[in-house]
Amino acid sequence: MDYSMAEIRAFNATLKAGNFTRAADLLEVSQPAITAQIRKLESRFSAPLLERLSKGVRATDLGKQLYQITRQYHDLEAAIEVLSNPRLSPGKMTLQVANASSIIFMPLIAEFSRRFPQTTLKIKSVTTSECRALVLNREVDIGLFPLLDESSELSRLAFSSHRLVAVMRPDHPLAEHKVLSVSQLVGEPLIVYKPEACTQQLLEQLFVRNQLRVSGNVVVDGRLDMSEAVSHGLGIGFALQQDIRPDPRLTVIPIAEATEEVVEHVVWMKNRRSLPGIRDFIQLALEQRCGALSEVSEL
Known part of the structure; x- marks a missing residue:
């Protein structure tokens, strides 16, 4: 039929x-x-x-x-169009992006918009696990999040990296320390995230490795709520370092045992790599990543 x-x-x-x-x-x-x-x-x-x-x-x-x-039929039509016109620009189209870290990735998104002003960007700010699901379900074209596990369907480009840090008020007794140990956090009121959050999973892994148990008297949905909770004296919060904006109400302190770098990735479906918009976003991310590495090598 x-x-x-x-x-x-x-x-x-x-x-x-x-x-x-x-x-x-x-x-x-x-x-x-x-x-x-x-x-x-x-x-x-x-x-x-x-x-x-x-x-x-x-x-x-x-x-x-x-x-x-x-x-997948839309991708098929677009792929045929690219094959017939390999220099095809994104032009007037919509690119769907799932973003788990606006501070890190918004400059990249903004540069893409400047280069391709005819393209409409639809940005969903969601958790890491939600980003992954949206990319796999083809509900978005690009995911911007730490892809912690290998996937046969997904490709990724390492874009940035950072570590888990503690966040507290400047007047907290521990705020005088340049580095904190996990053991110093035990017994303190902690602000934690819901179980599926990437930061919460990293925090729990950190405590387990040190044979400790993490528990919080305040549970929040995201970094903004965590920052506000900390600033109002509800306890010590946690975040990946680059996800926290400078704020005089907050002090960010490294955790000695948190030595693992968490890599933020640009993520896409492998079989959609050549499609207009996706292809151009990846290329721009690669340019910015290579440019950042060049700047570091010259220091």
């Missing part, structure tokens, strides 16, 4: 847009054209692909399975 690209394109656009009208706008066709293509596609299956709601549509279980397969 032949399935046309137009049918798949209409189906995917409708799921992405949430309703037929926005899907039609997205593909620059009429709404009847979208509904006709989806009706034709659904006629080939024994059950509906979409559930019609008062304010839009959502995929049925069968529709979700189909989408998992067919969302």
Whole structure:
């Protein structure tokens, strides 16, 4: 049975847009054209692909399975276009980015925007684990986060690195130290993160290696909340060093046992490497990384 690209394109656009009208706008066709293509596609299956709601549509279980397969079709079209025109610029397109560290990566994102002003950047600020899932699910094009494990589907470019540090108020008794030991933190009120957070996992690993247990009386969702909690005297917080902005209310102190460098990566799906936007973002990150290394070698 032949399935046309137009049918798949209409189906995917409708799921992405949430309703037929926005899907039609997205593909620059009429709404009847979208509904006709989806009706034709659904006629080939024994059950509906979409559930019609008062304010839009959502995929049925069968529709979700189909989408998992067919969302690669857009990449196929783009790859064919690149093959026929290898110097193709990103141009007027949308690049989806999942970012776990705005302080580190926002300069890179800003430079990409300056170089390709016609490209719309959609940035999602999420946790490291969420970044990874979004890239694997093709919900974003680029991930900016520490990729701690190898993946057969993902490629990565090391961009920056830093270590775990303690964050406290300048008037805290331990703030006079240039370096702290994990043992000095035991018994102090600690501000921790939810279990899936990368910083929390690193913190727990650090304590376990030193045969200690980390527990906090305050649990926060992110670095901003941690910084505010510290500044208001709720305890000692933790972060990766470059993720903390200079703030007179905070003192950042290295932890002696935290010797492991955490590498921040630019991450993408291996089979999407040559696509416009993704290709250009990687190239820019490589240029900036090489430039930073050159500056260090000249010091």
